[in-house]
Amino acid sequence: MSISCSRRVGGSAGRRVASFVAATILLAATARAQAAKPATAPEGPGKTLYVKWCSGCHGDGGAGDGYAASYMIPRPRDLTLGNFYIRSTKTGDVPTDADLRRTITDGFPGTAMSGWKTALSTAQIDTLVQYVKKFSPFFSGPAPTVLAAGPEPAPNSEGLVEGRRVYEQLKCFECHGQKGYGDGTSVPTLMDDQKMPIFSADLSKNWTFRGGPTVADIYRGFRTGLNGTPMPAYTAEANNVNDEQLWRLAQYVRSLAPAAPPDTSSMIHATMKMDGPLPATPDDKAWDEVPAHYVPLGGQVAIKPRWFTPSIDGVWVQAMYDMKKLALKLTWHDASRSPDTTFAPWIKKVVETLDHADPPPITAQGPDRIAITFPVKIAADSLRPFFLGGNSVRSAYVWRWSSSPDTAEEGTTRGLARFTPLAAKNGLGHSARYQDGEWQLQFTRALLPVDSTTAPTFGGDLPVPVAFFAADGSNGEIGMRGSMSGWYTIMIHMMGATQ
Amino acid sequence: MRLASVLLLVNVGPALAQTGSISGTVSLEGPAPAAKMLAVTKNQEVCGTSVRSRDIVVTGGKLEYAVASVEGVKGTVKPKSVLLSNTKCMFEPPYMGAGAGDTIVVDNQDAVLHNTHLGLQLGARVRTMGNWGLSDKGSSIRAEGPLRLAGNLDVGCDAHPWMSARITVFDHPYFGTSDQAGHFEIKDVPAGPHTVKVRHPVLGDLEQTVTVKAGAATAVTFSFPAARAANAAKTDE
Structure with missing residues (x-):
């Protein structure tokens, strides 16, 4: 897929979704705050900062049990254990001050641990680094061993081939999948130290890597391992590789993600198909020529049952049209083609971990799902419906797809959960493919609806408002549980042909 | 010469003169529980389709892989x-x-x-x-x-x-792991009365008091009741 990249994820729409989710977690958690067990933060410089900014998640006593903690998988770090993911030190060791400073400063992208450089001064962060160490006796033990790194060899195409070979030799695919999409065969039983389910990293999204996106960050990650997770340390001596080969592996892993983080602005530009008909399937080569736009997704926490721990954090969207039809292709990564019996241990752990999730209880896996919300009518003065399929005040027009059985239908909705199939059908076509942890789904519909009072016309002068909802059925995402975007717009330039 | 004798007394002498060993045997009463078969969910080409659990390993009533230790004694x-x-x-x-x-x-x-x-x-x-x-x-x-x-x-x-x-x-150094014959040995234990504890991840702990005599091996036997294995099996289900 071709990827146009100019702005960082989180630059606009991504950040809107992320901050909405974070704010909702805190609001929801406030109700539980009274039940939080009392614990005391140690005395010393930094206590005030810690209690104000950190304890909501990490707990007054540092045990990772703040009032917001139970909405997160994985949980916030238990600081009393002195056990941290991102370090320059050997497996099992505590981090250095510089490691802690980096984690506090930059945060963990894609998680509730935000980078604090925007809120705190360097001096305040330094104070917190020393304060955090007070929680654990492990920082009073032996000094950590910082791993020495050789120089990175200059990247080249042979190096990438060698890196792929090392990827196979070290069997990285067992967790991360053949293409690195986080769909390895080990995934359904992966747990962190606290026996909570944990996904392997999707290596095609380096902007979500907890330890940073660069080749050096990746190299450090598999030299040190991520303490507390299944990600082990790979030493050269144990695995019959040399340091240069480990660098080649890091360069290869880096190459699985786009050269720059994707553009996440709210415009999705559709491409006009000049020659021949629109493709019928999402794996048609014609899609390779169409720019893909990345839409970050956050947990659906707007209406109950809310979902704070979605597995799908973004979807690539492509749009193509000719004089008669509009086709949308969605591409997203999902470790399971749901329902998937091998994920029985996973969903069991999810249910056990989310002991306070909104009712009704999750009793079984569902299918994977997509819902795309449009306004019923696209007009210059139109008010958009609620982005999750409208509501009782203003209904919406929705395409929804389910993986099992593989079906798609269009309907009028008053919220995604209240779906009425359209009487005047517009021949919505679809085609879905699942391979190597990736779904590709194409929808196709005529630009002009049969009945313009129940479905929108595409390809007028106005951009098409669109919002996305995705669900991974093996992660317990049934009903309104899943992940969502806000409003985006698809730009269709008809060159005056049909107006 | 005199200095050397003192050093010998301080560093080695007392340990040799006032220690003994504990020679123990660990058993599991009743018939050996049937080993659980654990389902292999990946890498079957190497691991097979199932593996035999080794959480309780008993041969002729003797329990292997139990860890015995002397409690409350300091040592380097x-x-x-x-x-x-x-x-x-x-x-x-x-x-x-x-x-x-x-x-x-x-x-x-x-x-x-x-x-x-x-x-x-x-x-x-x-x-x-x-x-x-x-x-x-x-x-x-x-x-x-x-x-x-x-x-x-x-x-x-x-x-x-x-x-x-x-x-x-x-x-401390006063521990041992039982072998296939259920036998463990703890050496150089200071003479005197001690509590010996046997630990097993599934069967739990057993304790008894023994008196270690200087220069001698003190025999001790531990026997896990059959009910412990039965209870563990029940908990598993």
């Missing part, structure tokens, strides 16, 4: 190496004692990726003390840090969830 650990193997998609040994400060060697004898993940139990929490990727047959690591603190270490392989083992680390 002489660091040594202990070996933990990934073999036939199981850990060997499934349970052992080690001294705080021992070096651990972990090897992989299987042609699959194993990762050996040591987690120290700290109350209800677990802390990673080391986690290594051993990508193929012949891979091995040697590490000094993970066994530096006394306590129970859970050993797991994130790639193969049925694999588990335990290491109990002692901050």
